[in-house]
Amino acid sequence: MSRSSATDPAGAPYDVAVVGAGLVGAAIARALAGAHLRVALVEGRADVGDGTSKANTAILHTGFDAKPGTLESRLVARGYTLLSQYARDTGIPVEPTGATLVAWTDEELATLPSSADKASRNGYDACELVDAEEVYRTMPALGPGALGGLTVPGESITCTWTTNLALATDAVRRGADLLRRHEVTGVRPGLDGTTTLDTTAGEVRARWVVNAAGLGADVLDRRFGHDRFRVVPRRGELLVYDKLARPLAPRIVLPVPSKVGKGVLVSPTIYGNVMLGPTAQDLDDRTATGTSEDGFAFLLEKGARIMPALLDEEVTASYAGLRAAVHVDGALFEDYLVDVDAAQRYVLVGGIRSTGLTACLALAEHVTGLLAAAGPGSTGLDLAPRPDLPAAVAMPNLGEAFGRPFADVDAIDRDPEYGRVVCFCERVTAGEIRDALASTVPPADLDGLRRRTRAMNGRCQGFYCGAEVGARLEQGIVDRSGPA
């Protein structure tokens, strides 16, 4: 992305600058670019979805356990419907595995009916109380001692990377400018009704600014003169086990919510692995994405209880993600923070925790709805949908349960590069790597390529393919930037 694209040649401001190209920011930019608006999607990092959006548990939530009556409860339920439809339209993989809350103590067992009741109050009525026999029938690999459970049939697993990328790609195809490596360093209100964002790659001027900066949302909010909340990063460490373990975990095993002690879940992943985690540790450091000895020890202890056979399998990956928990007046704020300030022409979308994956499209709908309700007279934004929108993007499938090029007879016959497996463990072909490098939002680095193709995400972690994948990435970046 060249620097000059950050400013219009005529010096005209963008209608809206959305700061943060995570799930929420990309969804909002996509929605706004669906109207006759000039939109900039401003991202500080080298890639979309490289912050809190890349390292969640990738569960499409029904919202059964949200706090009833909250904005989060409403938007998660709505987002579930919207994202399910969007996934069908774009090819984002979703596996409706279902989940079970498993009770291991009498106390936990006693709280299951209230969880079912809470689900009903959130508008979700499909939960069912089941006895221990039924729990073990559906998940024979659970450790001994399960006393009963509550099923949540609608809980599904999906791919957060593909979702984020699809939203950003759609936004760009609808005409939004994606400005990566543009970290906002300053905010200057102008007298002409615009705001100028100083970034590490030049100025971005816009009539409206949307703050979807995730872990940095409070810092940006303060640059607009507010002091209303604080982001307290909550680190979640996760262990991802080998694909050969997948038969152990046919559904998501959820912990029963409790006041004492943190619960971890065991979940199949859309890539065919099994995930154990996350931990939950509040931190001050917004960059502390490292794993820890305490975190691993905690996960292994929990894993030994929930699914002992899992611990005999190889760990394929370990990572830590940061969730953007929000504190207001020193206490955890258990809802989303969405606010439209017409005077400043500024929208805050903060406090979006791990449910943000499910809720992102509903958040975009909510934000555009608030702006539309304010009326073009007050906002100066015409949100009427454009009639000439391009079709939704068709995303490459990263889901293990669905067809992938290496097994597609016709695709290989058409293009032999889909038969040239480069990453053996994940069965990623040269054709897929080539496609990712030539895509609308191409990867900037190895992690970006991993999120677009799964290359090097497998059990060997590059023992066989690391050199080859790296060479193809470098060549792709050289080809794209053209002769120096």
Added chain:
Amino acid sequence: MTAPRHEHVAVAVVGGGPAGLAAAAALAPHVDGEVRVLDREAETGGIPRHSDHTGYGLRDLHRLLTGPAYARRLTDRALAAGAVLRTCATVTGWTPDGHLEVTAPAGRSTLAAGAVVLATGARERPRPARMITGDRPAGVLTTGQLQNLVHLHHRRDVGARAVVVGAELVSWSAVLTLREAGCRTALLVSAHAVPEAAAPVRLAARLGLRTPVATRTRLVAVEGRDRVEAVVLEHLGTGARRRVACDTVVLTGDWVPDHELARLGGLDLDPVSRGPVVDTALRTSRPGVFAVGNLLHPVDTADVAALDGRHVAAAVRRHLAAPVPAAAGVRLVPQAPLRWVAPQLLRAGDPAPPRGRLLLRCDETVTAPVVEVVQDGLVVARRRLPWAAAPGRVFRVPSALLSDVRRDGGDVTLRLAPR
């Protein structure tokens, strides 16, 4: 979706490393029909392709070659014997009929074979499987990836200062490769009290590699965000920790068999080595499926793997001529500090294992170990061996010790006599 093309061969060998190539070379002249090697890499030869130093071929070819020369030599011999080598051909699984599913640029196919020889080798455990904490900066790699980069992709930009985890044969191979790429090895880190490989240390000294070895030490954490800046080491005895600055970490050894196909095929696996359980003829638990090389014993040297390949030919030919169910066998059970043994099964009428050796792993260093063979409560054999058992390398035990084992008796315990 169109159905994959279906093909049939006499023998399919999965994996074109030393074991697979040697099996194909031994089988092709004697088998009626095609002997096909499927290798997912662009070139056959396996790991020796990128081990650019000498030390290969002694036991099977009776000469000393570099890894790449050895890989070429084994490839040439398989071709000369009439085997068909298919590269860029990835076996991704089994059909319900027991055929192999193959992906290659030429197309997706299923392959029926009169016999299948699994020779899929082993890989080094990468960072996540070793539970090393910290962020995920660039600069952490296995020897396999390092040697691919330097010897096959001719990269010289791996780093400037490395810490190498492990002090076995492959670890010193990594040090040599790092040196060739202009990267100095600041330290080798070994969990054991004495470095696992004695001979390579002497060789390394001769080559002027004065690399210090931190014994009884483990790597706890990697520091750095975009690029490795340091590692945190812990002494296993005292618990003392220290920080060593480096920009590269090479994780060596700690081999795990590439057993995915074996497992997907439902083969019995050894719970400890995680390779398929085989008898001394190298049959697996599934009739018509055989296994050779470092998939069985992660890892012995390449020439030992190749001799597995040569050895399996007889049993494969017998199976092709007239498949008969294998006789019942007795199980070999290693006792600590012996960790695993291959082969694991003795059957009446079967040959001695390859080279007349059982291959074991031992978790402690024992000089002049006394090996005991115990069946049904009786010590049926006992022998002092002139070579040491030590962690980080294979401990070889003559199979002649098993001559008095009753093939219709109980499980056989292999153990080291107390000092």
